[in-house]
Amino acid sequence: MITAGIDVGSKYTKAVVLKNGAEIVGYANIRTGMDHEKSAREALEEALKAAGINRDQVDKIIATGFGKTSVPFADDEISQVVAAGKGGYFARPSTRTVIEVGAEESRGIKLAEDGKIRDFALADKCAAGAGSFTDAMARYLEVPLEEFGQLSLRSKGAAAMNAQCVIFAESEVVSLVHQNVPKEEISRAIHDAIADRVASIVRRVGIEDDVLVVGGLANDPGFIDSLKRELNTEVYLPEIIAPEYIPALGAALMEE
Amino acid sequence: MAKEFKVEPLKVWNDFKKYREQYYRDYLEAKDNGAVRWAGSAWAFDAVPAGLGEDVYPLTGEPYGATVAFFKDFSRRALEKAERAGVPRDLCGYLRNYWGSIMMDKYVLTDGTEVEPFPKPDFNYTIHICCTHAKWYHRAGELEGDVPTYAVDISVGPGYLLDDRKINYVVRQLEDSIKWMEQITGREYDDELLIKAVLAEADSMSTWAKICKLNQNIPAPLEEKSMFTLYALLVLHRADPRVAELYNKLYEETQDRVKRGIGAINNEQFRFLTDNPPPWAFLNVYRYLEKEYGAVSLGSVYTFGLEGAWLGMDEKGETWRWEPAPTPEEAGVEISNREDALRWTAEFNLRYRPGWQHPYSHKIRKIETLQMIKDWKADAMIMHLNRGCELWAMSELEVRDYLVKHNIPVATYEGNMADPREFDEARTWNVIDSFMESLGIKKLSKQ
Numbered sequence: 001m002i003t004a005g006i007d008v009g010s011k012y013t014k015a016v017v018l019k020n021g022a023e024i025v026g027y028a029n030i031r032t033g034m035d036h037e038k039s040a041r042e043a044l045e046e047a048l049k050a051a052g053i054n055r056d057q058v059d060k061i062i063a064t065g066f067g068k069t070s071v072p073f074a075d076d077e078i079s080q081v082v083a084a085g086k087g088g089y090f091a092r093p094s095t096r097t098v099i100e101v102g103a104e105e106s107r108g109i110k111l112a113e114d115g116k117i118r119d120f121a122l123a124d125k126c127a128a129g130a131g132s133f134t135d136a137m138a139r140y141l142e143v144p145l146e147e148f149g150q151l152s153l154r155s156k157g158a159a160a161m162n163a164q165c166v167i168f169a170e171s172e173v174v175s176l177v178h179q180n181v182p183k184e185e186i187s188r189a190i191h192d193a194i195a196d197r198v199a200s201i202v203r204r205v206g207i208e209d210d211v212l213v214v215g216g217l218a219n220d221p222g223f224i225d226s227l228k229r230e231l232n233t234e235v236y237l238p239e240i241i242a243p244e245y246i247p248a249l250g251a252a253l254m255e256e
Numbered sequence: 257m258a259k260e261f262k263v264e265p266l267k268v269w270n271d272f273k274k275y276r277e278q279y280y281r282d283y284l285e286a287k288d289n290g291a292v293r294w295a296g297s298a299w300a301f302d303a304v305p306a307g308l309g310e311d312v313y314p315l316t317g318e319p320y321g322a323t324v325a326f327f328k329d330f331s332r333r334a335l336e337k338a339e340r341a342g343v344p345r346d347l348c349g350y351l352r353n354y355w356g357s358i359m360m361d362k363y364v365l366t367d368g369t370e371v372e373p374f375p376k377p378d379f380n381y382t383i384h385i386c387c388t389h390a391k392w393y394h395r396a397g398e399l400e401g402d403v404p405t406y407a408v409d410i411s412v413g414p415g416y417l418l419d420d421r422k423i424n425y426v427v428r429q430l431e432d433s434i435k436w437m438e439q440i441t442g443r444e445y446d447d448e449l450l451i452k453a454v455l456a457e458a459d460s461m462s463t464w465a466k467i468c469k470l471n472q473n474i475p476a477p478l479e480e481k482s483m484f485t486l487y488a489l490l491v492l493h494r495a496d497p498r499v500a501e502l503y504n505k506l507y508e509e510t511q512d513r514v515k516r517g518i519g520a521i522n523n524e525q526f527r528f529l530t531d532n533p534p535p536w537a538f539l540n541v542y543r544y545l546e547k548e549y550g551a552v553s554l555g556s557v558y559t560f561g562l563e564g565a566w567l568g569m570d571e572k573g574e575t576w577r578w579e580p581a582p583t584p585e586e587a588g589v590e591i592s593n594r595e596d597a598l599r600w601t602a603e604f605n606l607r608y609r610p611g612w613q614h615p616y617s618h619k620i621r622k623i624e625t626l627q628m629i630k631d632w633k634a635d636a637m638i639m640h641l642n643r644g645c646e647l648w649a650m651s652e653l654e655v656r657d658y659l660v661k662h663n664i665p666v667a668t669y670e671g672n673m674a675d676p677r678e679f680d681e682a683r684t685w686n687v688i689d690s691f692m693e694s695l696g697i698k699k700l701s702k703q
Contacts, residue, residue, distance in 0.1 A: 066686075076702070081690035117694035119660055121668075122687060204653075205660075 002053060003060045005251025006040045006074065007083065008032060008067030011103035011131070012216065013039040014245050015047035017058070018252040026051025027245050036070035062251040066104070078254055080247055081109055081120045087250030088212045089115035091238035096208040099227070099235070100247065101198055101217035103131040108202030121204035123197070130194075131217040133169070137190045140173055141183055148187055152222025155188035169193065187222060195226035202231075211235045218243035258550040258700060261475040261519030268506050272486055275502060277366045279313075279492050280323075284363065284375050286313040292441055293375065295396070296382040297389050298491035298563070299611070301408060303601050304430055305381055306453035306495050307445045308437055315377065317392060319491045321350025324357055325536040325674040327368050334360060335675060348388045349644030349674025355392075358399045379440045380405040381433065385612060386647035404440055406433050414616045415607035416569040426602040427595075434594075447594045453495035454597045458583040458604055460494040461565035463503040465580035468560040470510045472632050475519030477510050480530060480553035481542040482520065490563035523550035526697050529634045530556040531625060532642040532649065533673035541669075541684060545638075548699050549692050554632045557625055558648060561610025568613055569620060576624040578631050581608035614651065621651040622658040629664055636665040636695065638688070644672035667691035 003021065007014045009032060017026040028046030032039045040063065048055060063074035064083040071077070080100070088098035089111055098109040110119040123130065138148040159181045161172050169190070176186050194217075199207075213235050217223050219242070228235050237243055286293045291311035298316040305312055325331050334356025339345065341359060343352055357363060361373045380393035380403055390407035397403035408429045412422035434445050464487060471478055478486070486506060489499045512518075530553055534541070545551040560566070565581035584591055584600060591597050606612060614621035629637065637659055642649045656666045669687045672678035692699075 079686065079690035079693050082693045085694070116696075119665075120690065120694065122683075122690075 002058045003062065003252045003254075004044055004047065004058050005083070005248040005253070006044055006061065006063045006065075006071055007080075007245075007248035007251060008036050008040050008063065008065040008071060009102055009216075010066055012244065013043040013065070013067070014248040015040075015043035016241070016245050016248040016252050017047045017051040017053060018249070021253060024241055024249065026053065027241065027248070029244065032067065036067035037072060040067070040071040041073070062254045064247050064251040076254065078251055080105075081107060081122075082117065083247040083250035083254075084214055085109045085111055085117045085120075085250065086115065086253050087246035087248070088214055088238070090249060090253055091214075091240050091246060092210060092212050092236060094210045095212040095236075097202065097205070097211045099198060099202050099211060099213045100215040101131060101213070101223070102215045103135075106130050106198045106201055106215075108205045110205040110208065119205040121201050123201050131215070133194055134190065134217065134220060134223070136170065137173060137187075140170060141177075141186060143183065143187070149191070149220035149222030149224075151184050152187040152191045153225055155182070155184035157185055157188075158192055159185045159189040161189040161193050188226070191220070191222040191226040192230070194223060195230040198227065199230045207231055207233065209233060213237060214243040214246035216244040258523040258525035258703065261522050261524060262517060263520070263522045264513070264518050266482070266506075266509060268502065268509055269482075269485075271502055271505070272489060275499070276485075276488055276492065280315075280365050283313045283315045284365075284371060286311070287375070292443070293377040294379050294381050295377040296380050296393055299385065299389070300382050301430060301601055301605070302493060303450060303453035303457045303495035303597070304433060305437060307434065307447060307450035308441055308443050309446065310449065314493055315375075316491055316493075317354050317382075317396075318350045319488060320357075321348075321353040321674050322533070322536045323366060324353035324364055325349065325676065327364055328537050328676045330362075330364050330368070330370065331537065331674070331676055335677070345675070346643070348392070348646065349672050351388055351392045353674050355396065355399065358396060374400075376400040376403055379403060379437065381437075382406070383408045383410045385410050385615060388646070406436050408433060410606065410612065412606060414569065414613040414620060415609075416571055416573055416613075418603070418607050423599065423603050423606065426606065427598045430598045430602060431594075447597070450594060451591050451597045452497060454591060454601045455584060456497040456500040457495040457601060458565065459500040460490055460503050461563055461604075461608070462580050462583050462586075463500065463507050464490055465560070465564040465566050467503065467507050467510050468555055468564055469578065469580065470514050471554045473514045474527075474633065475517065475521075475524045476527065476552050476554050477513035477518060477520060479520035479542070479546065480555050480559055481539055483555060483559050484534070484539070487559055487563060494563060519552075521546050521550065521552050523700060524552045525550035526636070526692075527552055527554055527632070527634045528636045528638050529554055529625075529629060529632060530558070530638055530640060531652065531655065532556070532558050532640045533645060534640055535642075535671040535676070535679045536673055537676035538671070538679050538681065538684075541688070544685065545688060548701070549697055550700050551692070551697070553638075554634055555628075557610055557614070557621070557628060560628070561614075561624070564610070565604065565608040566610055568608060568610060569623070573619075574623075576620075576627040578624075578627060615647055618651045618654040622655050625655050626659060626662055626664070629659070636667070636691075638691070639666060639668045640673075641668050641670045642673050643670065643678055644674045665691070665695055
């Protein structure tokens with residue numbers, strides 16, 4: 001049986017193709033355009049191409065993500081919470097806490113031993129704990145996004161940053177730049193601020209090991225480093241697939 | 257598949273709607289007939305001004321603020337008017353709608369009709385328990401142009417720790433307020449009317465508790481969105497004998513619904529409780545849950561406890577009893593003079609109103625909520641993190657954690673009971689869908 005999960009995120013649309021609910025056979029990631037249906041279709045086509053599978057061989061398509069209702073060709077849709085929980089448990093069955101940080105939202109999900117969701121908390125109306133925050137800050141510091149996290153790791157200390165909001169954080173960063181604070185320290189301060197924000201969301205459900213971090217921001221080593229310090233516990237990344245694909249994987253698993 | 261239940265519209269529904277419509281009109285037109293108008297909190301001692309005569313018309317601020325909130329456009333204008341005058345956004349949402357309405361000099365009726373000018377009361381009469389109440393009407397009086405205000409301080413602690421000294425403190429204020437009202441209105445106070453009002457108040461509040469208790473049945477005979485309309489008369493004028501009569505009619509009809517297995521919704525498959533004033537401009541949250549998931553909201557510590565009279569916490573402060581409090585008749589108490597009447601209304605309100613108990617302690621709110629979940633056989637709690645009311649929002653997250661520790665599923669969404677600008681519909685549906693999916697509750701359309 002072939003199933004496909006499509007996660008229409010605010011920045012990227014991801015698709016995962018799964019065989020018999022166990023084997024990942026293809027995946028793809030494309031920038032989300034204004035036309036969500038088109039983005040979903042293209043992501044699916046690319047994932048199918050990578051898997052060497054035709055569209056008519058797919059038994060079921062499940063959509064998730066903020067644009068899940070804009071995928072008319074999907075057979076069903078599920079919430080991001082359930083998708084991330086399911087995908088996280090599949091990727092690492094010892095996971096009890098899933099932290100998902102996407103471009104615009106972060107969420108904490110607590111799992112039972114059987115993988116069922118026990119509780120969840122969502123960041124609401126705030127981008128300070130989400131990937132778009134790093135985008136904005138990296139842009140301001142004129143550092144490519146892929147180097148932004150590494151920069152943080154090279155920091156010898158952290159500048160103090162109080163802002164809980166992207167808008168105010170930017171003005172703090174401006175001040176730090178004018179004080180000639182090294183970019184490494186500013187990067188670390190930004191990552192610490194995001195980690196603090198994300199941790200406060202996740203603490204609402206309680207942090208229980210193992211902690212798995214998924215979503216696009218999990219690719220940022222500076223964030224992961226800050227999050228480990230903030231939570232004072234080991235955090236894991238998925239090994240079977242890149243962290244941003246986990247909700248799409250969870251969607252593909254819904255048929256199981 | 258969700259089980260199908262029979263449903264029927266409530267026969268008394270229109271009577272409740274009509275009373276509410278007429279209430280706002282009566283207040284508006286009172287001066288045409290030389291009647292007395294007073295305004296104040298829905299928690300004011302409603303029975304006390306009744307002694308001024310049979311032509312005394314109140315306007316209670318919280319329900320008026322909620323009515324304003326329901327009309328989004330009017331509410332936006334009122335809120336912006338208040339904000340431009342320097343009123344901060346984190347103050348009580350009802351208060352901001354109310355002040356904004358006075359500042360615009362416009363009054364809105366239940367059908368959305370806007371009337372000018374704002375009808376000013378002869379006096380403001382309120383209680384003071386939260387940080388807002390007394391100041392609300394003090395400032396309203398200033399805005400209206402030197403309208404006198406009397407606030408009764410009721411902050412004497414929770415009902416189960418009540419003693420004579422505390423009751424006397426409130427009774428003395430009520431006695432004093434009567435003299436004050438006589439001076440303001442030039443009317444002679446009638447103790448017989450007071451007694452009649454005190455009896456009606458107890459009847460209304462206790463009967464509402466009996467009605468709420470019937471929602472423990474499966475299927476629930478009532479759902480909370482409709483209960484918002486039904487409980488409204490308690491916050492408008494519970495000491496009016498006509499209101500008591502309407503609650504008795506509703507009680508009789510609800511008992512009959514239970515007997516015949518009539519449900520509030522025809523596909524009840526999930527029962528939940530809420531805990532705060534809802535976002536009044538977005539009551540479609542409730543309809544969404546009903547329609548999509550067959551989920552019925554049974555009530556809340558707010559809907560049941562704002563104006564219902566319940567036994568509440570036992571003397572040890574350990575067990576909460578969701579049992580209707582006795583009326584004077586049921587308690588075998590005879591009320592024959594002003595002192596008896598004031599003592600009864602003071603003690604009855606201080607002891608039996610849940611809304612006057614839990615602001616003193618997270619512990620009370622936790623215990624009463626968990627007990628409600630058990631007694632009403634609820635599957636979960638869906639909690640409105642209400643930015644519009646500091647008093648009702650207090651303890652919410654403590655209660656949430658407490659319930660989760662007791663394995664009760666809880667979802668939270670953010671909003672504001674009275675400010676439509678602080679509610680995000682898309683995110684709220686996302687929370688609801690995520691929550692229901694996580695519990696394995698399928699949409700009715702997918703079954």
